[in-house]
Amino acid sequence: MNAVIIAVIIMLVLSLSRVHVVLSLAVGAFVGGLVAGMPLENVTNAAGDVVQRGIIPVFNEGLKGGAQIALSYAMLGAFAMAITHSGLPQQLAGVIIRKLNGGEGNAKGEGAVKWLLLTIILCMGVMSQNVVPIHIAFIPMIIPPLLLVFNRLKLDRRLVACVITFGLVTTYMFLPYGFGAIFLKDIMLGNIRSAGMDTSGINVMHAMAIPALGMVSGLLLAFLHYRKPRIYQNNTTDTEDNRAAVQQQEPSTYRSLVAAVAIAVCFAIQLLYDGSLVLGAMLGFAVFMMLGVMNRSAASDVFGEGIKMMAMVGFIMIAAQGFAAVMNATGDIQPLVERSMALFGGNKGMAALTMLCVGLLVTMGIGSSFSTLPIISAIYVPLCISLGFSPMATVAIVGTAGALGDAGSPASDSTLGPTMGLNADGQHDHIRDSVIPTFIHYNIPLLAAGWIAAMVL
Numbered sequence: 001m002n003a004v005i006i007a008v009i010i011m012l013v014l015s016l017s018r019v020h021v022v023l024s025l026a027v028g029a030f031v032g033g034l035v036a037g038m039p040l041e042n043v044t045n046a047a048g049d050v051v052q053r054g055i056i057p058v059f060n061e062g063l064k065g066g067a068q069i070a071l072s073y074a075m076l077g078a079f080a081m082a083i084t085h086s087g088l089p090q091q092l093a094g095v096i097i098r099k100l101n102g103g104e105g106n107a108k109g110e111g112a113v114k115w116l117l118l119t120i121i122l123c124m125g126v127m128s129q130n131v132v133p134i135h136i137a138f139i140p141m142i143i144p145p146l147l148l149v150f151n152r153l154k155l156d157r158r159l160v161a162c163v164i165t166f167g168l169v170t171t172y173m174f175l176p177y178g179f180g181a182i183f184l185k186d187i188m189l190g191n192i193r194s195a196g197m198d199t200s201g202i203n204v205m206h207a208m209a210i211p212a213l214g215m216v217s218g219l220l221l222a223f224l225h226y227r228k229p230r231i232y233q234n235n236t237t238d239t240e241d242n243r244a245a246v247q248q249q250e251p252s253t254y255r256s257l258v259a260a261v262a263i264a265v266c267f268a269i270q271l272l273y274d275g276s277l278v279l280g281a282m283l284g285f286a287v288f289m290m291l292g293v294m295n296r297s298a299a300s301d302v303f304g305e306g307i308k309m310m311a312m313v314g315f316i317m318i319a320a321q322g323f324a325a326v327m328n329a330t331g332d333i334q335p336l337v338e339r340s341m342a343l344f345g346g347n348k349g350m351a352a353l354t355m356l357c358v359g360l361l362v363t364m365g366i367g368s369s370f371s372t373l374p375i376i377s378a379i380y381v382p383l384c385i386s387l388g389f390s391p392m393a394t395v396a397i398v399g400t401a402g403a404l405g406d407a408g409s410p411a412s413d414s415t416l417g418p419t420m421g422l423n424a425d426g427q428h429d430h431i432r433d434s435v436i437p438t439f440i441h442y443n444i445p446l447l448a449a450g451w452i453a454a455m456v457l
Helices: 003-016 021-035 055-086 088-102 107-127 135-153 157-174 179-194 209-225 238-246 253-272 277-290 296-330 333-342 348-366 369-387 391-403 413-422 430-456
Strands: 050-052
Touching: 003 021, 003 296, 003 333, 003 348, 003 430, 021 055, 021 296, 055 135, 055 253, 055 277, 055 296, 088 135, 088 253, 107 135, 107 157, 135 157, 135 413, 157 179, 157 209, 157 391, 157 413, 157 430, 179 369, 179 391, 209 391, 209 430, 253 277, 277 296, 296 333, 296 348, 296 413, 333 348, 333 369, 348 369, 348 391, 348 430, 369 391, 391 430, 413 430
Parallel strands: none
Antiparallel strands: none
């Protein structure tokens, strides 16, 4: 059996069995490494040179790569908590609740508010990838204060998770702007060219249009599937009680204006300096302190609560980097593709389906489509050339195979992001309410649409 397949299956089975995702990733990585024949420690020769890398050193090296991500998320959590402390989200939620109270018993009015909220969240998800490329940074700022509104509307949070994930994933895999420019142009086309295929004159939006329509169909099915009301309790958690303890002042216009300025500063820094989420969040937090919204004693409590809110996401991302490092070190990704392709010979339809399924498996394990593309491009492009796929079809196969599994992966920030916002009151399970719904509604339609694109382009 292929080590990558075994590792991913073990990780997914453990996660579905309610074993914590961090532990599931670690167990899957070690089992996959052992199946691939990797020793636990590095094997050296008489001269002290490493002749075979061990699982533990590789896993630890991968953990280092996740430290920057975890720190960024921790700072983001602190900044989001500072915004909550300012009262701006509560004011926005209060306006919506007052509107609902004013239309007591008006089902039509509640329906209008529901659709307005979902539309706004969808637009935020789309704009977070290109217009204001902050990725999941908007989620902990906007979603937790709206949970009481969702409860009032009996809105199924699985639908909200699907809406957010659609905006996060479909945007970068179709629109070549912001994160989409990195995914489509820099990584995908760059690696395809490096693998020996001429991509001049290829319109990436044309190539990815059919897969994007698959994502749209999945979103429409999610609206249909989760249309029924779902009851949630208006309960509080220890974290929320602690948040209330640090909110020493009532929301005011001045405090809300300061919050708006801090958000603008944070976004501007990220636009000016690529990958500067830590700096942007830090300066945004400083704005609250300098303009008197938080005093020094409150700042420590707010900062600590923000870090606690994001701690789980940070640890999962760190563990995911270690898992990905071990999977790459096994060397079993390329044999997985080659053996799968050997089963179907020159059948283009089966070959395309196999490449897409392998891409789904790899991304599900690694948790990042951006990391999957460089791995599969070097393998897929020569295969596509030998099988007679056109350059446009090759781009569609590689792009879809990379994007498959981003939605529905326990270790992907496209599912972790919705969970960290929707589970603020402890009523949204990561696996059952974010991972499984997004996997069903996006990976299955995307797989079908990617296969169609490979056949017709």
